[in-house]
Amino acid sequence: MAKTQNSEHEMSFLDHLEDLRWHLIRIVLAIVIGGFVAFLFSDFIFNVIIFGPKSMDFPTYKYLCQIAQFVGVDTTFCAEELPFRIQNRTMGGQFSAHIWTSIYAGFVISFPYVIYQFWSFISPGLHSSERKYSKGFIVVTSFLFFLGVLFGYYIVTPLSINFLGTYTVSEQISNEIDISSYISLVRSSAIASGLIFELPIIIFFLTKIGLVTPQILKKYRKFALVIVLIVSAVITPPDIASQIIVAIPILILYQVSIYISKIVVRKQKQQAP
Structure with a gap:
């Protein structure tokens, strides 16, 4: 970490570790508090949010059904x-699902504070002109994360549940999904999408430290397209329509990242002596 603007000496390595430890402690406390709040509202978390995509009344299914009917396609x-039911196979299964769901919900709820702590740790090493954008950084980062979570919940999750829940290799087999498997799908789809939507922020920092340039991003655009398709295939069911739906916003984010990288490089050249 660079020397701060108002300090007379540079922090030692142990000082940085101590500072980082307290930031991590605050982050953990924020997640625990958010998780406690989520734990208290378990009826809403599970019946409305978690099990929402299992009902065919879920908004995504309604819109996709209307589109299919307009096109004239059976779907x-x-x-x-949905032809499956969720069940619990272990004594502590429901309690464990309650605890871990609350923790992950606590992370989502406290994400703006987590980003604030991250920014507080790195900001002393930035110039005063860069630190003044701290509020904008926190707002934009949080907005992209929540946008990604909503995309994962309303797009990726129902597509995955509908495909995997209706898939069968034989009529003699009935789908009885364990609660941990179902919740894991919902959780990973939402949080993974939220983190993927942070791509412009990641590119911003990589450009700031010189590891990425607009030229590199343009040069490897074709490879990025392949990676995007692979990521889409991992977080969605293996059908082309779902992968395209997920790939489009990621490709848009990649193009936005190139533009952000250009802005960073341009400002660095203007500030250079």
Whole structure:
């Protein structure tokens, strides 16, 4: 970490570790508090949010059904219900699901504060002109994360649940999904999408430290396209339509990242002596 503007001496390595420790402690406390709040509202968290995509009344299914009917295509999005039920197979399964869901919900709830602590740790090493954008950084980073979480919840999750919940290799097999498997799908789809939507922020910092340039991003655009398709295939069911739906916003974010990288490089050249 660079020397701060108002300090007379440079912090030692141990000082940085101590500072980082307190930031991590605050982050953990924020997640625990957010998780405690989520724990208290378990009815809403589970019945409305977690199990929402299991109902065919979920908004995504309604819109996709209307689109399919307009095009004239038969689809499982117009079914009355999904052909599977969720069950618990272990004694502590529901309690464990309650605890871990609350923790992950606490992370989502406290994400702006987590970013604030991250920024507080790195900001002393920045110039005063860069530190004045701290509020904008926190707002933009949080907005992209929550936008990604909503995208994962309303797009990736229902596509995955509808495909995997209706998939069958034989009529003799009934789908009885364990609660941990179902919640894991919902959780990973939402949080993974939220982190993926942080791509412009990641590119911003990589450009600031000189590891990435607009030229590099343009040069490897084709490779990035392949990676995006692989990521889309990992977090979505293996059908082309779902992968394209997920890939489009990621590609847009990649293009936005190139533009952000250009702005960073331009400002660095203007500030250079």
